[in-house]
Amino acid sequence: MTIPNTPGGAAPSSMNLRGAVDLSALKARAQAQASSAPTAAQGAGGAASPGAGSAPAGGSPYIVDVTEQVFPQLVQLSAQVPVIVALGASWSDQSSQVLSALESIAVEQAGRVLLARVDFETQPGIAQAFQAQGVPTVVGILKGQPVPLFEGALPEAQIRTYVDELLKVAQANGVSGSLSDAPGAGPAAGEPAEEPLPPHHQEAFDAIEAGDYATAAAAYRKALAEQPADADAKAGLAQVQLMQRLQDADATSLRTAAADAPDSVEAQLAVADLDLSGGHVEDAFARLTTFIARSSGEDRETARVRLLELFDIVGPTDPRVNKARSALARALF
Incomplete structure (x- = not known):
């Protein structure tokens, strides 16, 4: 299944992210941690700037600001939930418009997606990885692989269409976890509980x-x-x-x-x-x-x-x- 292109929001034709890093040693354990508490998402954001505070961006555990140093942690989480990477710039009104819509959607999804905000100017390595030519550029990550979404400003209704389609692709590929810690959340009936780490x-x-x-x-x-x-x-x-x-x-x-x-x-x-x-x-x-x-x-x-x-x-x-x-x-x- 492919993400549809729409006028004014064409996805990049190719990317230079040749399969992001698979954190094989930590992956399975990290997934269990990420699905049981939103602090896993906070950890990805908090580690980005040691000493600068670990509160999630926008007051939501499902929205994080990301640097090159912690980008591998996003890759890790993308095996559990879809990650939406939004590259923007503070001077861009279109970036603000798109980010506002994506932030609302991330909060509404309550842990079914993680929104990763990236500053195009201060994180050139991430922008280069996705071959982003301008802002805003929005890309999904599923199981460590990039899924082009759209570039430029789009109406919120169209942005929601892209996110809905990304969730369908995620479901089809077995990426259907959650970052939420809703009361009573845990293994489904009949599923074995995750073994504790050594x-x-x-x-x-x-x-x-x-x-x-x-x-x-x-x-x-x-x-x-x-x-x-x-x-x-x-x-x-x-x-x-x-x-x-x-x-x-x-x-x-x-x-x-x-x-x-x-x-x-x-x-x-x-x-x-x-x-x-x-x-x-x-x-x-x-x-x-x-x-x-x-x-x-x-x-x-x-x-x-x-x-x-x-x-x-x-x-x-x-x-x-x-x-x-x-x-x-x-x-x-």
Whole structure:
């Protein structure tokens, strides 16, 4: 099923978001947390700007302001509920009109969708990921995949049509959860209750929600010390370390540094992190395999180790990982 195009609201013909990051280690647990309390949505927004306050945008737990650093958390939540990404700008009256309509719809849906507001000017990485050429641009995310909706201003009635259609697509693809915490909400009759997280994993998840990535990393290391074969802890640690590295990063500066210093392992690793966090999985892998192929010694090994960490984040069964492993083998030998 496709989202219909309407005059004045044509969807982009293509996107540069080649399958956003699948947080394989945290995904299943995060879904359970997100569906049981709206604080999961607040966590996505709160972690966006550590120290700046975690209250959800617009006073609703179903509306969050998003930065590049926490974009992967939206991808994570999109396996549970549809995420509507609205790119706008404060100077744009059309953006204000569209956001007002979407905010009303998000509140009415009461947890069936999450509205992610993105500032087009201060978050260029997200705008670039969706190849947004102007504001407002509105895109859905389902199971980590972008669903183009519309560009420009539309009447509220048409916007509601797009959201209704997105919900139908979500339902057809098994994305039918809720972020609400209505009284009595819980597993349906006959469904097994979600098993509790192991203690160290719960500690890590709570720390991630609070934006305390150092504590989360320490918790995952404790889990690995006790169970070295814990694949979820290994992937979780790699993801948290990625969040730590990008927490205060400036996307433009990182890309400029990498372009100016193609032989700098630090610069190339930083942009690979940035690409992966924004959903450019294949770009991140290709950047590091190319660097490894032309490098030697300690730099080569450093890049190889980081690439393996990124493989853990995306997940060992992802076909992009299998393809990149083959490319890595060719680069090494």
